[in-house]
Amino acid sequence: MNTLRKILSLVVLDRISGPVNKFLNPSQSGFIPGRSTADVVWSHRWLCAMCQKHKEEISILGIDLSRAFDTINRKKLMHVLEGILDGDALRMIRFLLANTSLSVRVGNYTSMKFKTDTGVPQGDSLSPVLFIIYLEAALRPLRRNKCFTNVMEVIYADDIDFVSRDQDSLENLLKVIPHSLKDWSLVINPDKTERTTISRLGTRNEEKWRTCKKVGSLLGDSEDVIRRKVLAVASFKKMWTIWKRRKYIGTRLRIRLYNSFVELILLYNAGTWGLTAKELEQLNSFHRKQLRLLLGIHWPKKMTNNELYRITHTSEIAKKVMFTKWMLFGHVLRASEMTPANQNMESYFCSLNKTAYRGRQKTTLPTTLDHDLTSIGRKLKSADDLDELRYLARNRGAWIRLTERILSRMAKVES
Known part of the structure; x- marks a missing residue:
C-alpha cells in the first residue's frame, strides 16, 4: 500500500x-x-463481580x-x-x-x-x-x-x-x-x-469461567495475573542476550527496553484487576526479581529493595497498577452511560430481585475500589456513590487529585 x-x-x-x-x-x-480492550475487560470484570456478590x-x-x-x-x-x-x-x-x-x-x-x-x-x-x-x-x-x-x-x-x-x-x-x-x-x-x-461455585477450580479469555485477558483476576507473569518471563528470556551485555548497554537503556518489551506485557489491562494486598505484594516481588536479574544481582550479592528502585529509577509496580486502575475508572465514568462498562456498573448496584451471598464479600474489582475509597473517607457501595464519582470524574484535575490521595494513603499504610 x-x-x-x-x-x-x-x-x-x-x-x-x-x-x-x-x-x-x-x-x-x-x-x-478513547476506547480500547480495557473497556471490554472492565465490563466483564463487573459481570464476574456481580455473580460473586449475588446468587445469579x-x-x-x-x-x-x-x-x-x-x-x-x-x-x-x-x-x-x-x-x-x-x-x-x-x-x-x-x-x-x-x-x-x-x-x-x-x-x-x-x-x-x-x-x-x-x-x-x-x-x-x-x-x-x-x-x-x-x-x-x-x-x-x-x-x-x-x-x-x-x-x-x-x-x-x-x-x-x-x-x-x-x-x-x-x-x-x-x-x-x-x-x-x-x-x-x-x-x-x-x-x-x-x-x-x-457463577459462584464452591472453589475457584470449579469456576471454569476464570480461564476464559476475552481480548487477551482471562476473566479471573488472579488467573490473568499468573498468565501475565508467564508471558513476561517468556519475553524477558527472549532478551537475555541484551541483559547479559551490561558492559556495553547502560542500566537506563536496559530499563527502557524492559519497560517497553516486558513490563507492558506484564501490565496489559492491569487497570481492570481486583487483587488482594497479598497478590499485589507478590506482583511487587516478581517485578523486583526481574529487575535484579536485569542488573545481574544474584546470590551471594545482595541489594535492598530501596536501593534497587533507586538504581533503576522505578518504584513498586503495585503503585502503577493502582494508578492505572483509577485512571481507567475515571475514563469509563466519563464515557457514555450506554457503554457496557457503565451499564454493568449500574447493574451491580441494583439489588432489585437479587439475593446476595451471606458473609464476607470476595475480593473483586468493585470491592477493591471501595476499599481504596474507604482509606480516604469515601465509599462505593451504592448507585448514588457511583453517581457522585461520575460527577467528580468530569473534572479531570479533581479526579487526578483523588487518585493521588489514594496512592498517598496507600504509601503511608505500607510504611
Whole structure:
C-alpha cells in the first residue's frame, strides 16, 4: 500500500470521525478514539463481580467472524455510508476502494496481481473503521429480533459477546445470527464460538469461567495475573542476550527496553484487576526479581529493595497498577452511560430481585475500589456513590487529585 493512499486514508478518517461515532453503537470498543480492550475487560470484570456478590448466573455467547475484512460487500458498504457521510467523503472512499488488486505470496514466490471488488484493503487506518461501520449496519436488523430481548452486546472489532441471564435466549439467538449476518456476506467461525457461564461455585477450580479469555485477558483476576507473569518471563528470556551485555548497554537503556518489551506485557489491562494486598505484594516481588536479574544481582550479592528502585529509577509496580486502575475508572465514568462498562456498573448496584451471598464479600474489582475509597473517607457501595464519582470524574484535575490521595494513603499504610 503506497504512501499517498495511506495519507488520503488519514485525511478521510479525520473527516468522517464525528458522523461515524454518532452512528456506532456504544457497545463497540474497537478502533474508536478513547476506547480500547480495557473497556471490554472492565465490563466483564463487573459481570464476574456481580455473580460473586449475588446468587445469579450470567451467560456469555462469544462469536468470531471468519475473514471479516475480506468478505465485505462494497456496494452495501457504500449504501450504508451514503446515509451518514457527505458527498466529498463518499467520493474519496469510492476512490480508495476502486481498482484494488491482490497478489498471493507462498514462500518466496509471489503471484501475478488480480483485481478484487470484495472486502476492504488492509494496511491503512481507514479500513478498520469501514469494517465496524459495516458490522454495525449488519447487527441492526438482528437487534430487532425477538430473541434479542434482554441481551447485551460487548464488541471489540469483530469479536462479539452477547450477554444475558437467560441462556436459552442466547441459544435461540445463535440459531438466528448466521442467517442474519449471511445477508451481509459475514460468516461466523463455528470453531471460535464460545459459551461461558459465570457463577459462584464452591472453589475457584470449579469456576471454569476464570480461564476464559476475552481480548487477551482471562476473566479471573488472579488467573490473568499468573498468565501475565508467564508471558513476561517468556519475553524477558527472549532478551537475555541484551541483559547479559551490561558492559556495553547502560542500566537506563536496559530499563527502557524492559519497560517497553516486558513490563507492558506484564501490565496489559492491569487497570481492570481486583487483587488482594497479598497478590499485589507478590506482583511487587516478581517485578523486583526481574529487575535484579536485569542488573545481574544474584546470590551471594545482595541489594535492598530501596536501593534497587533507586538504581533503576522505578518504584513498586503495585503503585502503577493502582494508578492505572483509577485512571481507567475515571475514563469509563466519563464515557457514555450506554457503554457496557457503565451499564454493568449500574447493574451491580441494583439489588432489585437479587439475593446476595451471606458473609464476607470476595475480593473483586468493585470491592477493591471501595476499599481504596474507604482509606480516604469515601465509599462505593451504592448507585448514588457511583453517581457522585461520575460527577467528580468530569473534572479531570479533581479526579487526578483523588487518585493521588489514594496512592498517598496507600504509601503511608505500607510504611
